[in-house]
Amino acid sequence: MIAIQLADVDIGDLIRAAKKHGTGAVIVFDGVVRDDDITEMELEAYEDIAKQELQNIAKDATEQFRLLHVDIIHRIGRLAVGENILVIVVAAGHREEAYAGSRYIIEAIKAGVPIWKKELTKNGGRWVPGEHGHGRPKTS
Amino acid sequence: MTVKIRFFARFRELLGTDIMTDVVAGMMFSSLITTIAKKNPEGYDAIFDEKGTFREFVILMKNGKRIDIADAAKTPVEDGDEIAVFPPVAGG
Numbered sequence: 568m569i570a571i572q573l574a575d576v577d578i579g580d581l582i583r584a585a586k587k588h589g590t591g592a593v594i595v596f597d598g599v600v601r602d603d604d605i606t607e608m609e610l611e612a613y614e615d616i617a618k619q620e621l622q623n624i625a626k627d628a629t630e631q632f633r634l635l636h637v638d639i640i641h642r643i644g645r646l647a648v649g650e651n652i653l654v655i656v657v658a659a660g661h662r663e664e665a666y667a668g669s670r671y672i673i674e675a676i677k678a679g680v681p682i683w684k685k686e687l688t689k690n691g692g693r694w695v696p697g698e699h700g701h702g703r704p705k706t707s
Numbered sequence: 708m709t710v711k712i713r714f715f716a717r718f719r720e721l722l723g724t725d726i727m728t729d730v731v732a733g734m735m736f737s738s739l740i741t742t743i744a745k746k747n748p749e750g751y752d753a754i755f756d757e758k759g760t761f762r763e764f765v766i767l768m769k770n771g772k773r774i775d776i777a778d779a780a781k782t783p784v785e786d787g788d789e790i791a792v793f794p795p796v797a798g799g
Contacts, residue, residue: 598799612798613715613791616771641798653799673799681766681791682798683716694717697764697795 569621569637571612571682573644576654585636585658592665593636596673598653600646605686610643610652613681617641624675632668634659639672641682652684708732708786712743714750715793721750730784736769737761737779740792754792766793 568581578595585593600608625637636658646652655672659665676682677698684695712726713719722744730739741759744751756762760776767774768791774782784790 610798611716611719613713613768613793616768616791617798619771677796677799679796680798681715681793681796683794684797685716694794695797697797 568640569618569625570640571614571618571621571643572640573642575642575651576640578651578654578656581638581640581654581656585638585656587635587658589660590635590658591660592662593656593658594662594665594669596653596655596669597651598673600648600650600652602648603686605648605688607648607687608646608652609685609687609692610641610646611683611685612641612643614643617680617682620680621676624672624680627675628657628668628671632657632659632664632671634664634668637668637672639676641676641680643682645687708784710739710784710786710788710790712739713789713791715791717794718750718753718792721747721753734784735780736767736774736782736784736790739784739790740767740779753794764795766795767791768793 582593621639629637634657638656640654642652655669657665657668685692708730710730714722714724744754754765770789
């Protein structure tokens, strides 16, 4: 499942569904709202484009690391401290591919998928600065 | 000709989003965004430098494809285009 959504997900259900024939390892990445002296976090996405880019990343990772299953669920809207922001579930035959595929996916998301985070505080809010000025390299 | 302009994150807060605007044939990407951004000086300053060129971190898209800043002044907008302008992404 590749999704950008308001609702949370049941990670247990995702793990159960990820265990396809041949699976030897399932890796879960769960990015959560950190308690950085904030009240909430607000997430915004360029939804159509972001979903398309998540699908491209999942496809690239599947091919590159021989993954058997990929879920990427990125949440938007207002989230409280401790809530899930991003859940990535990958399954592969062996741990090396599963770890590498999971890492590839999170780094690719941070590099270029059009999603933004605003930390809301008692005194207002601040947009989280991106790590990559120009985003993911253009693909033709 | 009508195009849709979408700003995101801080740019959206300053300039709004889903702006439908009429443009003349042959109008270039950079001219269109300059015109729209000038409606709010703070929004303009967020996107353009003192020379009136896009700040180096600004990301531009036309119909879902990234446009290099260097090409924005020679990229025409066309009827039905969806133009997007946004700051560096910070998902994950």
